[in-house]
Amino acid sequence: MTDIVIIGAGIAGLICAQRLTEAGYSVLVLEKSRGLGGRLATRRLYGTWADHGACYLKPKGELLGNFVQLLRDRHILELWANPTQPDSAPRYIVPAGMSAIAKFLAQGLQIQLNQLVTAIHPTPENSWCLTLESNAELTAKALVLAIPAPQALTLLAPLGETVLGREFIDNLSSVKFYPSVSAIAGYAATSQPLPAWNDQKFTDDAILGWIGLDSSKRPHPQQPVFVLQSSAKFAELHLENPDLQPVGKNMLQQAAQRLALPWLETPEWMQVHRWRYAFPSLPWSHPVLSAQASIPLVCCGDWCGGYLAEDAMMSGLAASVEINNYLYQLPLPNLDFFQLFAT
Structure with missing residues (x-):
């Protein structure tokens, strides 16, 4: 049994996984796609590659600004000049493709790609059982869904209000x-x-x-x-x-x-x-959305607290705190999570 399974390998899921792994939990990230990053998507085609999701980072807050500086120091990000508006706010691009950011965040994590979760149910042992498209099953003491709210709702709605609580289902349904x-x-x-x-x-x-x-x-x-x-x-x-x-x-x-x-x-x-x-x-107004379940279950993503990359980062950090509070209250790394990669 794994301590924590995280569904979704976008920014929020990877940051949550890094912080919980660093604290000492066993963490498994499941991603239905063949690549990492979610909207940080890079398509390889015709001898080149192109970013067809998020196309650049435009830091506004301190957290994303510090992360951008780290990626610049590692020569992953570069400034994307705007010739028509040279004095506009700086924007940063990834010459190797935006998915390289996700690969950087995924260092050292246990991740399984091409793994679609088709069903979730509680077990008599007070854990979560996840059924994969391959019919394989996994069990975990806690679950994080770092995917768009409608996708999370499709997976969780069959559990019903008795398991998750009416308020949680209503709140998840409200996100558009x-x-x-x-x-x-x-x-x-x-x-x-x-x-x-x-x-x-x-x-x-x-x-x-x-x-x-x-x-x-x-x-x-x-x-x-x-x-x-x-x-x-x-x-x-x-x-x-x-x-x-x-x-x-x-x-x-x-x-x-x-x-x-x-x-x-x-x-x-x-x-x-x-x-x-x-x-x-219509995003959720808080950094995470937690179920009123007897087994820890938390949703996070850029739809929690906003819609920007920094919101996804903050949501992933908040989800790690929430899950840790439900489980063993282990010492978590400093909130400036980018320090995990500074060595």
Whole structure:
């Protein structure tokens, strides 16, 4: 039996796992995808790679600022200059891809990828039993769900109010998300001259939310690569489309018209990805959401307390405190968790 199982290998889950592991607990992280990071997603394709989730870090608080400095010292992050607004707030990118941040956070952790949890139930021994898609079962003394609230609700709702409490189910159900569609498009190296900007944000467009020249983040790019992110309303209209290629083409056409770059309509290649739970539209108001269960169960993520990367970090730290209080009250590392990696 493991002390703690954490479902989800995004920022919140990895930070929670690091802190509890450092305290002395046995911790297992389960991730349904083939890679780490959640929205810190990097897609490798056509001899290059592109960030089709979070595209940069923009630190505002002290915690994320300190973490950014650590990653800069390790030459993982670099400043992403904004040629059109040189005095704007600094933004940091990862030349190796944003998922490298998650790989950094995952150092030393016990993680199993491609492991989808399909059911959870309590055992007579007062532990949690998790059933995986492979029909394998795992048991743990405590459980952390570091995944979007709707996904957590799907897993936990079958347990019912008797196990988890009515208030917990209602609070989990209250969290809502905006969807998004991301399109990655690559162009011939001999295309028209590239724009002077690295990215553009659209606040009033029915189709587009953002476009970035992803290849400007890469060392020695072989071709121009753009990443486009849709507006939430456009994503809602097309989220269930079985074929997203026409959706991506629509986004490229809109970008070509808005930016007066007609060649954007004709990429050499394109991949499109749907984010069903891209940004919390109605987040939970606290850093964690704990069940009123006899066995420790805590939910955390960027939807707890806000919607930014720093909110995910704070939520992961808060979840580690909550679980530790339920279990053995071991001494936890300093709240400045980045010090765990400073040696």
